Amino acid sequence: MSQPAEVSWAVELDNFGKSYPVGWTGGRRPAVQGLSLRLAPGQVLGVLGPNGSGKSTMLKALAGLITPSIGQCRIMGHPAGSVEARAVVGYLPESSRFAPHQTGRGFLHYCAGLSSLPPGKVAARIDAVLLWAGLGAAADRKMDTYSKGMLQRLGLAQALVHEPAVVLLDEPASGLDPEGRLALAKLIRELADQGRAVVFSSHLLAQAGEICDRIAILGRGRLLAEGTRFELLGSTRRPVVEASPIESLYLEKLHG
Amino acid sequence: MAEARSNPFPASLRRVRLIASQTLAEALHLRLAWLLVLAGIMLVLMAQWLRDFNFGASELKFLGDFGLGAIGLMGTALAALAMAHLFFSDLMGATAGCVLTRPVRRWEYLGGKLAGVMALLALYVGSLGLVLACLITMREAQLGAAFQPLPEYLQACGLLWLKLTLVSAMTLLVCSYASSALFASSAGLLLAVVAHLRPFTQASGWLSWLRLWPNLALFDPQSLPAGDNLTVLGLLGLVGYWAVFILLLGGLASYVFKHREI
Structure with a gap:
């Protein structure tokens, strides 16, 4: 159980790729290719992309449930899937x-x-x-x-x-009502403010855009865009959680 | 992490115990398990009505033979089906993902699953054994005849439990690589049949490779009707044989499962 000398990144993906065998011919179908990402403690990374783009594969690899075909995944400096890495990871699977x-x-x-x-x-x-x-x-x-x-x-x-240092959430907003989604967004920001790194996948682009420090967009297993909100959206505003006008109206009508 | 670094073995045992008690709790809510227990009880009680078909053996001997056979038959089905069902309900739901992303080693997870099913089988053999004992005792009182001392009866039930746990370990091995509960339970049952037929491999040379597979016929409680009990040394040898195969099957399952992607 060696402790890395210095932990600067909470989550690291270095040229991560995952492929699955197809049939009996020895061929392989890539699910994710050449994915490189880094996330510091206290940051939130939103992973966006359509179904089948490799979001869940990436989160499963970080959680240690699958092993990379190529490249490396590290959690707090430890190889993903090692006992040391799993001791500091909190994972929400897609199905509940x-x-x-x-x-x-x-x-x-x-x-x-x-x-x-x-x-x-x-x-x-x-x-x-x-x-x-x-x-x-x-x-x-x-x-x-x-x-x-x-x-x-x-x-x-x-x-x-x-109380994990790295929180991995696969479609955390799935099944939540608007109130639950707002509470989730607040929680994600709170976790980041406590110094935890949060990686989550989502289809809710607007909400992800509001609460993330970094955003990654995947498509067909490849990283199409990745960067801070400023780099991608030109926004200098600190990530905040606030209800949209329709959400405000909904909550007002619901709670009076 | 500090716990794992300073004293890993008790921490491992604690996790195995937790997974085992969770598995047992889930097993006790399985409708399939209760159905098999009910079918087992009915089969044991049917011995009372079938006692005329005793092929010349004494009535009490027939009751004992038939009852233990019924417990073994339903128990084999329970061992394979419960193991496959409990394993895949975790894997197909979210529980396996929640457990295996914690500092739980794959062998601890499988060890807990196996221990939970073993506890279920102990409850099954214990309760059905009690039903059979009551049936035999009642008939003894009616006939005014003595049949079998308690220690020998308990020994027969113990051997039955050892046999059933081996069936669950065989099914666990299949579960470690199979992709469906249906396949795992069918293959587990098939392997149990092969292990029951193991004595026939002595006669035919081309089946000699099957000698590597556990011989479940060794655990048949033949001593009960015959009255010639196993010696202590023989019993210990049998327990040792069981332990070796439990470790081998469990170890092999852990090795395969370690590389499995969830």
């Missing part, structure tokens, strides 16, 4: 299907128990993330009574329960 008979709190206990969180902090952290996720009242209900949005928020809670 968990054991339906279990309660939300029980599932978070399970996830926290498998993390490197000190046992004395587990209960307090679970309460904190349940509160953030708005699941405090439903915490002791079985998950088969949860709505899709509640399951998604529980998925987010498990990704954050062990």
Whole structure:
């Protein structure tokens, strides 16, 4: 368990490529090719792109669920997938299907128990993330009574329960209502303000454009554009989370 | 991370225990498991009505043979189907992604899954064994005859459990590379059949390579009807044989699963 001498990047992708075998002929189909990215602690990277552009492949490689065919992925200086890297990663998978008979709190206990969180902090952290996720009242209900949005928020809670330094979120806004999406955007900024690096994939271009420090646009497995908001959008405004006019109206009507 | 650096083994065991208890809790909510338990109980109780077809053996011996056979038959199905179902429900849902992106080693995950299914099988053999014991005791009282001392009966149930856990380990090996629960459970059942037929390989030379595969016939509780019990040394040898194959199958599954992409 060697500690790198100096960690300057929270997330690094160096010429990352992933291809999958096709049929029995020995041919391979590339999912991602030549992807190079860097993200510092405290920054938010939004990965945008159509379905099949390689967003989930990239996040899975960073989470250590798949190994690169070429290139390297590193988390806080450690190879992605190593025990050291996984100890500092929080990952939200694309699907939020968990054991339906279990309660939300029980599932978070399970996830926290498998993390490197000190046992004395587990209960307090679970309460904190349940509160953030708005699941405090439903915490002791079985998950088969949860709505899709509640399951998604529980998925987010498990990704954050062990206070990871790097947070990887695959389509985190999927299944969330406008209020939930705003809360998510605020949370992502809060995480960055705490010094955590956040990488998330999204189809919600406008929201991603507002809250990200860096934006990467993927298409057919290739990096089409990458840079800061200023470089790509010409915006010098600090990333902020605020409701759009229609969202403001919606929330006003909903909450009076 | 500090925990992993200073004292990795107890931390590993803690994670295996957590995954095992989660797996057992999921298994106890499986409708399929309850269906097989119910079918097993019905088969054991059917021995009472089928006792006339005893092929000349004593009635109590028939009850014991038939009951243990029924527990073994349904248990084999439970071992293969529950393992495949529990493994793939994690993999196809989000749970495997949440667990394997934490500092959990792949062997710890598989070890926890196997331990959870082993606990389920212990509950299954224990409960159905109890039903069979009650049936035999009732019939003993009605006939005024003694059949089998308790330790030998417990030994027979223990051997049955060892056999069923080997079936679940074989299925786990298939799960480690298979892409569907249907394939994994079918292949697990097929491997269990091959392992039951292992004694026939002694006679035919071209099947001798199958001797590498565990011989499940060794765990058949033949001592129960015959009354000639296994010696302590023989029993320990059998447990050792079981442990070697559990480690081999589990180790092979872990090696394959380590390189699997989720």
